[in-house]
């Protein structure tokens with residue numbers, strides 16, 4: 001059998017633009033998306049079946065031939081479950097209760113700022129998840145990724161978590177942490193590897209306001225403490241993230257404050273990354289400044305110095321950017 005990307009064979013992505021295979025297609029190729037009309041799930045499953053049949057013969061969609069996905073390039077097909085869905089990505093909406101100036105979704109999805117839980121402009125995913133389950137299309141080790149907008153303010157969010165808990169599916173939740181949701185802790189405790197990654201990006205209330213555009217620092221800290229407390233020995237799955245933002249939080253002082261703050265909350269798993277959504281796609285930006293690369297390395301070392309038992313998570317492609325001092329690696 002031809003070896004090819006497992007996202008094609010095992011992925012399904014409820015995207016802002018329609019339903020598709022993976023998140024790497026974000027915004028680029030209109031034909032990659034099946035529109036959300038009345039029979040979209042049936043239409044997509046039919047298209048998916050034909051696409052997989054072709055892939056097995058070595059014929060790939062144009063977007064896969066041109067794919068330079070930094071995330072999934074080396075993700076090869078899992079032959080044990082061809083056509084079973086293993087990766088469900090829920091990226092289909094554009095509402096958020098925050099206003100991070102760096103947000104990659106702002107232009108791509110015309111992000112809307114809203115406080116209350118809602119489902120404006122987005123299809124209902126839950127009936128489709130139930131349908132896929134009934135059709136026996138979901139692998140027993142399915143992972144659900146919830147991104148958004150802000151997943152915690154999606155009306156269906158608690159239902160999706162309950163569905164995951166019931167089926168023992170792990171969920172990757174990327175959240176700003178402003179709104180507390182008790183099913184997050186339940187999912188961490190009752191499934192194998194549910195994670196909550198909160199982009200804090202700072203160590204102080206002032207910097208939080210500057211980056212996030214709103215005054216919700218206290219809520220985020222309170223919620224993080226609650227998640228750590230509720231998940232006890234699984235609290236390593238509550239992860240705190242820092243995006244190095246040039247000219248804003250790109251100094252050792254802020255990094256040290258972030259590490260101290262996280263330590264005081266009880267966080268033991270740290271995620272460090274660069275701002276890449278804009279920079280990596282900007283043809284004028286190729287080289288990454290030496291100071292930024294050094295700060296990235298400093299952060300990794302410093303976390304381990306503070307406590308060798310702390311975990312440091314990264315994106316492997318960002319490690320590669322830093323190693324090569326360039327955003328254009330692998331393109």
Ligand SMILES: C[S@@+](CC[C@H](N)C(=O)[O-])C[C@H]1O[C@@H](n2cnc3c(N)ncnc32)[C@H](O)[C@@H]1O
Pocket residue numbers: 096102103104105147148149150151174175176197198199241243273274275276277278
């Ligand atoms: C668009 S956000 C949506 C989820 C959620 N609202 C949050 O902020 O975590 C998805 C992820 O992309 C990251 N992100 C957003 N803009 C970025 C950028 N310009 N560079 C790097 N990461 C970015 C966020 O930190 C978050 O982990």
Ligand code: SF4
Pocket residue numbers: 005006007008021022023024025063064065067068069072073
């Ligand atoms: S090859 Fe690229 S575009 Fe195709 S399914 Fe995989 S990640 Fe998506």
Ligand code: SF4
Pocket residue numbers: 096097098099100102103104105106148149150175176
């Ligand atoms: S919280 Fe997430 S979706 Fe909202 S503005 Fe920030 S990065 Fe964007």
